[in-house]
Amino acid sequence: MAPPESRVPHVHSGTRDGHLTTPLQPCSSTSITEEDASLEFTQRIERKLAAYNASENAFKRWLFEILSWLISAFCMVSIIGIYIRINGRKTIESEALLTLTNFLGKIASAALIVPTSEALGQLKWNWFHNSKAMWDFEIFDKASRGPLGAMMLLFRTKGRSLAALGALLIVLLLAIDTFFQQVMVSSAEWWLVDMGTVPKIRRYSPRMSTEYRAGIELLQFNEDIATIASKFFYDNGTQPIRFGNGTRADIPINCPTSNCTWPIYETLGVCSACQDVSEMLWFGCISTRIDWIANLTGTGTESTYPNGTSCGYFINSSSEYPILMSGYRLKSSDLSPGEALLTRTLPLITNPDRQPLFGGSINYKDIRNPIIDAIIVGASDGIGGVYRNETPTAHECVLSWCVKSIKSSYSWGGYSEEVTGSITNTTAGPYPWTTRFIESTAVNGTDIYYSENINIVPGSIDDTALSYGVSNKTMSETVAVFDDVFPSFVTAHNATEEPLMRNKFYTAKKGPITRRLLYNPWQPPNDVSQHLSRLAIAITNLMRSSSVSSESVAGQAWERQVFVRVRWEWLTFPLLLLTLSLVFLVLTIVKTSGDAGIGLWKTSAMPTLIYSLPKETQSQLASPSTWNSTQGGGKKVRIRLLPNIGWRVSGHNQLSASPKLPLASKAPRGWI
Incomplete structure (x- = not known):
């Protein structure tokens, strides 16, 4: 506790014995007020810390x-x-x-x-x-x-x-x-x-009803494939639909997240291939049967084809009936160029008797079950190029059944797939088409029969029962779709007239069929090879989308998460x-x-205070017992700083002022 107030003397102003006698206010040491009591806790902590330091x-x-x-x-x-x-x-x-x-x-x-x-x-x-x-x-x-x-x-x-x-x-x-x-x-x-x-298919078996005429089954074409193929026959085909960051899938996929991947899987599909055969074309002016003009009279059968002289590029020119692939007809009046043949598609199997030309194929004889194998010739620069006798482009193209290995992925609304490989049946076998002519009071026509089922066994399968393919009936119905434009001709009477396509020769007895084309996909600068590749993909997607025979391939659905x-x-x-x-x-x-x-003061400012007090006060406050209450200390000391005078300590009547050296003296260098 602080010393009692009576122990603090009053000092009067004046000078006595060399000491400053300016009167000071006494430092009260009465009981702690309520305001000071609020600080008592912190003071105890500081005192305790000082005791530990001591x-x-x-x-x-x-x-x-x-x-x-x-x-x-x-x-x-x-x-x-x-x-x-x-x-x-x-x-x-x-x-x-x-x-x-x-x-x-x-x-x-x-x-x-x-x-x-x-x-x-x-x-x-x-x-x-x-x-x-x-x-x-x-x-x-x-x-x-x-x-x-x-x-x-x-x-x-x-x-x-x-x-x-x-x-x-x-x-x-x-x-x-x-x-x-x-x-x-x-x-x-x-x-x-x-x-x-994602869907795949092993055996394509579309649902199709059977039609009869006078008890005889009629050959039908696959309406689903026909709907897709017709867009490629007479236009630029189906176009991808933009969706999200990519294109919408043409097959029914299920991806519960924004990112799905599938392992490589195999599915039945249609593959395409094209090869340039321009070396087979020969230019000349030949008097022969003209089968390609648009305005045929009569039924449009071979017996009604007129004869005349044509100039252009022929194939099989040494035969009895050379075939003009691109050229023009000479007018009989003045031998000037007349109607021009711009585009011709020539299937290497005749229709409807299904007899092979050039052995059924030129470059793809190893493919056992082609859907279509045809030569496609187009004028390089339209009708002007035909009249200038410019060499047309000529390709042999084939569509066939195959097994595709596909790697699929779906990301942020866009579906993409990559064909990593394909397998086509290349084993040798007998010619599958047989035909016979039927003539009766009820029906006149040709009975067409495809004799074998298509079976493709990839190397990853040991069991032939798990082969990929289609039935012989599905094969016939698919080939019938392509009879619409294989064969076909695109002709124009002159440079100002709009070209016409003549096709669907299986209806020739009822008269030739022609149509005006808004877009001719078979003529340059259009890429025939790319066009048929897109057609093959579209048919593959159609088969995979079948609700009857498609299967599901499980894949992994990924979600973007923060770790x-x-x-x-x-x-x-x-x-x-x-x-x-x-x-x-x-x-x-x-x-x-x-x-x-020295003492253990650490960051404390107490030494700068204590050692500026009077010496007798220094000895009391610097002693460890002052801070260690267990050694009899614990006395409360109050200090006040007076301007121009120094410190005053409760219980002491001396004032601390900075010592003054004689004027003549000078502190040593480095000392305060």
């Missing part, structure tokens, strides 16, 4: 600094444990733990500052135990409180003192939060969440600072353990 046990003197370092170490270990737990997990599942790591990181960095700054503060008193420059005091004091002073201390000590390590730690601790933040990153990855399906990824290398810096701070603390404890005369 302990003879080195562990107790540095207890709170060691505890602070242990708290920082515990927080860092906890952060590492949390990162081990959440590494690779979804961010949404780890939000609470991520928040906890941020909180622990702040505690770790704050707790690490305490032992570093306190140790650096104690080194300040050790530094001034020896004679040092006055401004070093200010530099040390700032170094224990912030990075600016720490940098100044680094320059002052030139890195050759233990205090330099503490200053370096103070500076580096500024960056510890940044390194904690860089440890964790969010990585968006695709995660398997469901399954998707936590830990970059462990970023923890190197915080752990290094933790280690260096421990080394610095231990070295400071060892170095200052013998500073009994």
Whole structure:
């Protein structure tokens, strides 16, 4: 407790025995007011800390600094444990733990500052135990409180003192939060969440009714394929529909997410191939039967074809009936160019008797079951090129059944697939077509029969019962679709007249059929090979979309999710600072353990206060018993600073003023 007020004398103004006698207000030591009582708790804490600092046990003197370092170490270990737990997990599942790591990181960095700054503060008193420059005091004091002073201390000590390590730690601790933040990153990855399906087909068996005439079954064409194929016969075919970031799938797929992938699978399909056969064309002017003109009279059968002279490019020119593929007719009146043949498609199997031309194929004799094998010739520069006798383009193209290996994917609304391989039946076999002419009072026509089923056995299948293909009936119904334009002709009477196509020769007895084309896909500059490839894909997709015989291929449905990824290398810096701070603390404890005369003040400002008081007061306040209540201390002391005079301490009637040296004297260099 403070000494009673009666012990504090009143000092009058004046000078006596060389002492200043200016009257001062007494420092009251009555019972603590209610306002002071609110501060009593904090004062007890400070007194308790001072008692620990005054302990003879080195562990107790540095207890709170060691505890602070242990708290920082515990927080860092906890952060590492949390990162081990959440590494690779979804961010949404780890939000609470991520928040906890941020909180622990702040505690770790704050707790690490305490032992570093306190140790650096104690080194300040050790530094001034020896004679040092006055401004070093200010530099040390700032170094224990912030990075600016720490940098100044680094320059002052030139890195050759233990205090330099503490200053370096103070500076580096500024960056510890940044390194904690860089440890964790969010990585968006695709995660398997469901399954998707895509169709394939093994045996194509469309539902088709059977028609009869007078009890005789009629050959029908596949209406589903005919609907698709007609768009390629007379126009540019089907066009992809833009959807999302790609195109809409032409087959029914199921993808519950925005990204699905399927393993490579096999499906029945239609394949196409084309090869240039321009070397088979010969230019000449030949008088022969003209079968290609648009305005035929009569039934349009071979018996009604007129004879005349035509100039152009012929195929099979040495035969009895050479075939004009591109050219023009000479008018009988003046032998000037007349009607021009722009495009001709010539199937290598005749219709309707199904007899082979050129052995049924020129370049694709190994394909056993072609749907169509034809020569397609088109004028390179329209009717002007025909009249200038320019060489047309000529291709042999084939469509056939095949087994396709496909890799499919669906991403962000766009479907894509890649054909990685295909297998076609190339085994030799008997000629499959047989025909006979039927003539009766009820029916006149040709009985057409395809004698074998199409079976394709890929190398991945050992059981022939699992082969791919179609029945002989489906084969006949599919071939019948292509009879519409194979054969066909596109002609024009002159350069100003719109071209006409003549096709559907199976109805020739009822008269020739012609149509005006808005777009001719078989004539350059259009790419016939690419056109037929698109047609083959469209028919393949049609078969795979069949609700009767298609199967489903299971694939993987992926969803984009955000995961936590830990970059462990970023923890190197915080752990290094933790280690260096421990080394610095231990070295400071060892170095200052013998500073009994100085006292363990650390960052306290008490020495600057105590050692400016009168000597008798210094001896009382600097004694360890003053701070250790267990040794009889605990007396409350009040101090007041008076301007131009100094300190006044309760219980003492002396005033502390700065000592004045004689005017003639001068302080030694380096002393205050």
